[in-house]
Amino acid sequence: xxxxxxxxxxSQSVLNTSNPVTNRVYDNTVRLIDILEEHxxxxxxxxxxxxxxxxxxxIRRISDAGHEVASHGFNHQSIFNLTxxxxxxxxxxxxxxxxxxxxxxxIGFRAPNFSIREYLFEWYCEALAKNGLxxxxxxFPMKVIKYGIEREYSLKIFNKYSINEHYLSYVKIGKYKxxxxxxxxxxxxxxAITKLLSKNLDSRRAVFYMHPYETDYGxxxxxxxxxxxxxxxxxxxxxxxRNSVEKKLHKLMDDFEFTSFKQEFYSNDSISTPxxxxxxIDEDITDIATTDKTDMTTKILYS
Ligand SMILES: [Zn+2]
Numbered sequence: 289x290x291x292x293x294x295x296x297x298x299s300q301s302v303l304n305t306s307n308p309v310t311n312r313v314y315d316n317t318v319r320l321i322d323i324l325e326e327h328x329x330x331x332x333x334x335x336x337x338x339x340x341x342x343x344x345x346x347i348r349r350i351s352d353a354g355h356e357v358a359s360h361g362f363n364h365q366s367i368f369n370l371t372x373x374x375x376x377x378x379x380x381x382x383x384x385x386x387x388x389x390x391x392x393x394x395i396g397f398r399a400p401n402f403s404i405r406e407y408l409f410e411w412y413c414e415a416l417a418k419n420g421l422x423x424x425x426x427x428f429p430m431k432v433i434k435y436g437i438e439r440e441y442s443l444k445i446f447n448k449y450s451i452n453e454h455y456l457s458y459v460k461i462g463k464y465k466x467x468x469x470x471x472x473x474x475x476x477x478x479x480a481i482t483k484l485l486s487k488n489l490d491s492r493r494a495v496f497y498m499h500p501y502e503t504d505y506g507x508x509x510x511x512x513x514x515x516x517x518x519x520x521x522x523x524x525x526x527x528x529x530r531n532s533v534e535k536k537l538h539k540l541m542d543d544f545e546f547t548s549f550k551q552e553f554y555s556n557d558s559i560s561t562p563x564x565x566x567x568x569i570d571e572d573i574t575d576i577a578t579t580d581k582t583d584m585t586t587k588i589l590y591s
């Protein structure tokens with residue numbers, strides 16, 4: 289399974305993108321590096337360019353520990369709010385900062401807020417390809433309140449630009465696809481539920497995601513002090529359950545094997561098979577040989 293972390297500072301990336309990056313992102317990310325080390329797992333760190341700018345030594349530390357450094361854009365602007373030119377510049381700037389700090393080539397990207405829609409595919413993929421990127425992990429194949437794509441899309445535009453899509457994992461209950469493997473879903477669910485549902489995922493392609501701040505239960509008081517009252521909606525969706533995350537992570541890492549996208553799919557001896565549609569039910573939630581799927585052209589529509 290893939291362990292992915294979106295490295296960003298909460299008060300800058302979520303509260304207000306014009307806020308400065310704080311030191312909390314440094315300490316929170318180091319905490320995750322230590323937990324991964326303890327369990328001997330690797331991960332992909334999709335990191336904001338502004339974090340690399342403020343804490344270049346953190347990027348080096350991620351890379352020196354054997355993890356993959358990938359890009360999460362420069363300062364967490366949703367892709368659909370930017371022009372094609374701005375997106376290309378945003379990716380170029382962040383990739384350069386991350387490569388300079390890590391000394392490693394960046395090959396992967398995750399859009400802030402999973403902000404990719406079908407009408408953006410063409411120029412978004414073009415911008416990724418122009419920056420020498422090989423894969424994307426931004427599609428959320430189910431509709432939730434703020435983001436996600438409900439119906440099935442062909443990934444032929446991704447394949448045209450040789451960008452492999454590694455979308456986020458889900459569980460299928462009846463005709464509905466539901467997210468559970470990371471973020472607030474992991475934070476707010478009892479671990480037994482996560483464990484039960486994870487057993488049905490493809491052991492190679494499943495993608496877990498989280499943010500370093502989700503282990504930081506002291507942050508609410510700090511942001512209240514710096515920025516005033518935090519709306520109830522955010523206290524519930526962004527801060528609830530943070531004190532349970534570290535304990536749950538230890539259990540998750542005991543129960544499953546994790547690695548980075550780079551190590552699993554893009555190292556010398558690994559095989560990466562492009563997908564043709566967004567979410568292939570059979571492939572995602574059962575453990576079958578992925579190499580048989582190269583000619584899969586089925587386009588499924590869910591109503
Ligand atoms: Zn993010």
